[in-house]
Amino acid sequence: MTAAVFFGCTFIAFGPAVSLFLFTIAREPLRVIFLIAGAFFWLVSLLMASLVWFISVQISNKESVSQQKGLLIFGVVLSVLLQETFPASASSHHTDSILLSGLGFGFMSGAFSVVNILADSVGPGTVGIHGDSQHYFLSSAFMTMAIILLHMFWGIIFFDGCEKQRWLAVAAVVASHLLVSCLTFQNPQYVSSLVPTYVVMFFMGVWAFYTAGGSLRNLKLCLTCKDKDFLLANHRPR
Amino acid sequence: MSVSDSDEELYNERTALVPAQNPAVPSYRPDPELSPTEDSDSKMPDPGAEPEDEEEEPLKYGAKHVIMLFVPVTLCMAVVVATIKSVSFYSEKTTQQIYTPFSEDTPDVGRRLLHSVLNTAIMISVIVVMTVLLVVLYKYRCYKFIHGWLILSSLMLLFWFSFMYLEVFRTYNVAVDYPTVAMVIWNFGAVGMLCIHWKGPLQLQQAYLIVISALMALVFIKYLPEWSTWVILGAISVYDLVAVLSPKGPLRMLVETAQERNEPIFPALIYSLNGGRAEPQSPRLRPVTEEELEEEGVKLGLGDFIFYSVLVGKAAATGGDWNTTLACFVAILIGLCLTLLLLAIFRKALPALPISIAFGLIFYFSTDFLVQPFMDNLANHQFYI
Numbered sequence: 001m002t003a004a005v006f007f008g009c010t011f012i013a014f015g016p017a018v019s020l021f022l023f024t025i026a027r028e029p030l031r032v033i034f035l036i037a038g039a040f041f042w043l044v045s046l047l048m049a050s051l052v053w054f055i056s057v058q059i060s061n062k063e064s065v066s067q068q069k070g071l072l073i074f075g076v077v078l079s080v081l082l083q084e085t086f087p088a089s090a091s092s093h094h095t096d097s098i099l100l101s102g103l104g105f106g107f108m109s110g111a112f113s114v115v116n117i118l119a120d121s122v123g124p125g126t127v128g129i130h131g132d133s134q135h136y137f138l139s140s141a142f143m144t145m146a147i148i149l150l151h152m153f154w155g156i157i158f159f160d161g162c163e164k165q166r167w168l169a170v171a172a173v174v175a176s177h178l179l180v181s182c183l184t185f186q187n188p189q190y191v192s193s194l195v196p197t198y199v200v201m202f203f204m205g206v207w208a209f210y211t212a213g214g215s216l217r218n219l220k221l222c223l224t225c226k227d228k229d230f231l232l233a234n235h236r237p238r
Numbered sequence: 239m240s241v242s243d244s245d246e247e248l249y250n251e252r253t254a255l256v257p258a259q260n261p262a263v264p265s266y267r268p269d270p271e272l273s274p275t276e277d278s279d280s281k282m283p284d285p286g287a288e289p290e291d292e293e294e295e296p297l298k299y300g301a302k303h304v305i306m307l308f309v310p311v312t313l314c315m316a317v318v319v320a321t322i323k324s325v326s327f328y329s330e331k332t333t334q335q336i337y338t339p340f341s342e343d344t345p346d347v348g349r350r351l352l353h354s355v356l357n358t359a360i361m362i363s364v365i366v367v368m369t370v371l372l373v374v375l376y377k378y379r380c381y382k383f384i385h386g387w388l389i390l391s392s393l394m395l396l397f398w399f400s401f402m403y404l405e406v407f408r409t410y411n412v413a414v415d416y417p418t419v420a421m422v423i424w425n426f427g428a429v430g431m432l433c434i435h436w437k438g439p440l441q442l443q444q445a446y447l448i449v450i451s452a453l454m455a456l457v458f459i460k461y462l463p464e465w466s467t468w469v470i471l472g473a474i475s476v477y478d479l480v481a482v483l484s485p486k487g488p489l490r491m492l493v494e495t496a497q498e499r500n501e502p503i504f505p506a507l508i509y510s511l512n513g514g515r516a517e518p519q520s521p522r523l524r525p526v527t528e529e530e531l532e533e534e535g536v537k538l539g540l541g542d543f544i545f546y547s548v549l550v551g552k553a554a555a556t557g558g559d560w561n562t563t564l565a566c567f568v569a570i571l572i573g574l575c576l577t578l579l580l581l582a583i584f585r586k587a588l589p590a591l592p593i594s595i596a597f598g599l600i601f602y603f604s605t606d607f608l609v610q611p612f613m614d615n616l617a618n619h620q621f622y623i
Contacts, residue, residue: 029305050612079623115560187620
């Protein structure tokens with residue numbers, strides 16, 4: 001049973017991201033490198049946020065639980081802000097890098113959030129004996145999937161906003177990132193955190209689609225296999 | 239690719255095997271004169287984007303080489319991490335070894351640090367002595383001696399270390415009889431020796447080189463004490479830097495002597511991407527196409543594979559935490575990417591260890607001490623960032 005939980009949660013969390021990787025990135029070596037560079041920059045931003053949090057914890061009163069929780073929330077907010085400043089400073093104008101640094105961020109963020117949980121889910125036993133929610137693994141997996149896709153959408157909108165000087169778009173990305181992170185403070189009430197997150201993800205997805213040049217017409221052409229550019233690019237005979 | 243009819247007659251089972259001797263191309267040096275042409279199965283270019291494509295060609299060509307090295311390095315690290323996480327034999331405490339006589343069992347931090355530095359000094363001096371010996375032998379053309387030495391060491395790797403690897407059976411409680419083990423090890427080892435020292439299909443050669451790097455890394459992880467491993471990794475990166483870049487460095491002298499004599503460096507020690515596809519020894523039936531020149535790509539030494547895997551494997555073995563392992567993995571890949579970028583700029587032999595190991599060590603210690611408590615706390619409350 002634990003194997004089922006492990007595989008199920010892994011595929012839920014990483015399924016869309018890995019399929020994106022396989023279909024669009026794995027063929028192009030340059031894109032893979034951008035992906036890994038994106039993951040690296042996320043890691044650096046996390047490192048800096050952890051450093052600040054660690055120092056603040058050492059200074060603070062370690063006995064007070066509420067203070068520790070407050071510091072943790074501060075750490076979360078700081079890390080979100082740092083994550084948003086990194087792509088701004090490290091951006092190149094190569095068209096591919098936009099999508100990929102977002103996805104790289106997403107992969108790394110999702111992996112860091114969920115890998116240890118997945119490793120524990122294989123082990124003997126499961127969560128919930130002391131009254132904690134039994135849906136811990138499943139909700140983590142769904143949350144991770146949403147976060148990975150969100151990072152990719154945020155990356156697209158953020159870079160487009162930076163290039164076209166649309167600061168409202170940039171502010172909206174930062175605000176929605178903060179919103180999603182703060183929604184998770186309500187865990188384990190999963191309904192109030194997961195549902196709004198998925199709503200935000202849907203809106204961001206639509207926005208990113210239009211930002212990247214998509215339209216209903218393109219979508220229709222693509223889905224009915226009539227889009228010549230798409231077919232040529234993927235060697236499929238008409 | 240090539241147009242000549244006589245090519246088809248030459249292609250049979252014998253020529254399909256790629257000899258282990260690499261072509262006489264200076265190692266670590268992509269050919270500067272060649273214009274990077276795309277492979278024959280490239281996509282049809284978008285007519286509007288052609289000027290942009292021409293600028294991107296060198297970038298894509300370089301990126302292809304980077305990925306062709308990422309894949310074996312990732313495979314090696316994956317094998318090592320998977321083994322460490324599942325087979326406890328390689329993370330168990332072991333008896334004191336002769337190369338690292340100073341024990342790390344003391345509770346005093348300063349004493350432990352001192353012992354690990356002393357252990358490192360012993361290991362590094364052994365490595366320096368062996369390297370200098372190898373260079374001296376090569377300079378005085380004692381090829382038979384060198385070949386014998388390499389054959390002995392690959393024998394040890396392929397037979398003894400893979401026999402040790404069979405501990406995996408004990409983990410999964412699989413009962414195997416000795417005759418089966420003997421046959422499996424004999425076949426594995428014999429084919430490995432052939433592939434590495436004589437001829438074999440390219441992918442089998444590459445697979446064997448990855449496997450022996452992984453086995454060597456696992457043995458290092460098992461037999462080196464914890465703190466000594468980290469100090470050794472740092473020291474060997476510094477040694478690599480000095481040995482390859484300084485004018486009297488042994489590795490630099492080795493590469494230069496090999497280039498002067500127009501000989502390949504020992505195939506048993508180097509992972510090459512396309513070893514031996516163009517054979518300058520055979521009579522030329524057609525002019526060498528640009529694609530053939532392009533095929534002779536970058537080479538990476540096995541020692542680099544081994545030490546990358548030691549770093550990631552040790553990160554996986556100590557602490558049991560996947561975040562640290564992932565962070566080290568990404569750091570090493572980015573270091574490798576930067577090293578290859580420098581290679582494309584400087585076009586001469588470069589040490590592959592320093593940048594990757596430096597990034598790896600920085601990320602290991604910072605993730606272990608700073609990021610891990612933060613992420614643990616977040617995971618407890620299920621906060622997401």
